[in-house]
Amino acid sequence: MAIPYPHYENNIMVAASNSSSSIPPVILTQDELKKIAAYKAVEFVESGMVVGLGTGSTAKHAVDRIGELLRLGKLENIIGIPTSKKTHEQALSLGIPLSDLDSHPVLDLAIDGADEVDPNLNLVKGRGGSLLREKMVEGVCKKFVVIVDESKLVSHIGGSGLAMPVEIVPFCWKFTAERLKMLFEDSGCVAKLRLGSNGEPFATDNGNYIVDLYFKKDIGDLRAASDSILRLAGVVEHGMFLDMATTVIVAGELGVQGAGLRILMSNGEVIAVSATFFSEIAYARYIGDIKIEEDPIQIPAVSDLCDIDRRTAGHFSW
Numbered sequence: 001m002a003i004p005y006p007h008y009e010n011n012i013m014v015a016a017s018n019s020s021s022s023i024p025p026v027i028l029t030q031d032e033l034k035k036i037a038a039y040k041a042v043e044f045v046e047s048g049m050v051v052g053l054g055t056g057s058t059a060k061h062a063v064d065r066i067g068e069l070l071r072l073g074k075l076e077n078i079i080g081i082p083t084s085k086k087t088h089e090q091a092l093s094l095g096i097p098l099s100d101l102d103s104h105p106v107l108d109l110a111i112d113g114a115d116e117v118d119p120n121l122n123l124v125k126g127r128g129g130s131l132l133r134e135k136m137v138e139g140v141c142k143k144f145v146v147i148v149d150e151s152k153l154v155s156h157i158g159g160s161g162l163a164m165p166v167e168i169v170p171f172c173w174k175f176t177a178e179r180l181k182m183l184f185e186d187s188g189c190v191a192k193l194r195l196g197s198n199g200e201p202f203a204t205d206n207g208n209y210i211v212d213l214y215f216k217k218d219i220g221d222l223r224a225a226s227d228s229i230l231r232l233a234g235v236v237e238h239g240m241f242l243d244m245a246t247t248v249i250v251a252g253e254l255g256v257q258g259a260g261l262r263i264l265m266s267n268g269e270v271i272a273v274s275a276t277f278f279s280e281i282a283y284a285r286y287i288g289d290i291k292i293e294e295d296p297i298q299i300p301a302v303s304d305l306c307d308i309d310r311r312t313a314g315h316f317s318w
């Protein structure tokens with residue numbers, strides 16, 4: 001059966017009905033895009049692996065999916081290393097066996113979301129507040145798969161105009177925040193202490209504070225920026241994850257093809273997945289054959305995607 005291709009309207013994806021069909025448009029929300037990227041990433045998980053479990057609304061879908069595959073017996077002997085207390089709780093509730101870096105200093109794979117992805121696959125992470133544990137876990141995995149919807153793609157780190165978080169010790173936080181701001185004076189940096197919903201300073205899982213940095217201009221050499229932040233006494237870690245992602249799975253628009261997934265490899269390779277499967281999901285959900293909440297999303301395996309569109313690039317542009 002011919003399935004209509006989806007298109008984008010106002011940052012949400014619509015699987016449009018074609019003129020000969022009576023099927024009304026079906027909307028895939030940003031959260032469903034996140035879920036699709038997450039499910040795709042979980043295809044990298046194999047039985048027996050030690051897997052880093054990320055934090056945030058996108059990573060949550062991946063953790064749910066790992067739990068489901070364990071429950072179904074499709075995955076066995078997984079050990080999860082959570083990157084936050086919240087993910088720890090979620091994984092426990094799903095019955096995922098857990099451990100830590102003390103017992104497993106090297107991981108096979110980690111899956112996590114990101115706040116920004118630049119064309120060199122550098123990331124900003126930590127708007128959810130878990131950057132330190134995320135960096136510790138994801139820094140020792142053999143493969144780090146990042147899952148995002150395309151709203152996270154930026155031309156340069158800081159380019160979203162949103163926060164680049166820095167975890168600092170609470171002691172004399174204003175002093176540290178001021179020094180962070182001065183480091184990036186040329187980029188028009190604003191430094192703000194993150195507050196929780198109660199108006200008190202937000203405390204990380206490690207009992208630290210977060211200063212969010214906002215840049216008006218590109219901060220230039222990211223390695224130099226990283227080094228200068230980490231040289232400040234009082235700083236624990238920052239949210240730039242440089243040269244760490246081995247794969248980024250982006251759910252969103254695919255140029256002339258409509259919409260789909262792009263799988264970006266750190267060697268510069270891009271695998272583009274056609275829109276068709278998105279339409280299948282939306283169509284199936286609409287007609288009630290498959291409930292997206294209950295059944296696995298049928299996405300082609302990575303190995304089946306190669307004939308769709310594969311090209312090599314020195315870096316990506318968006």
Ligand SMILES: O=C(CO)[C@H](O)[C@H](O)COP(=O)(O)O
Nearest residue numbers: 056057058113125126128130
């Ligand atoms: O770094 C993180 C938490 O510290 C998250 O991965 C990042 O904030 C993305 O979150 P989401 O998937 O909810 O957009």
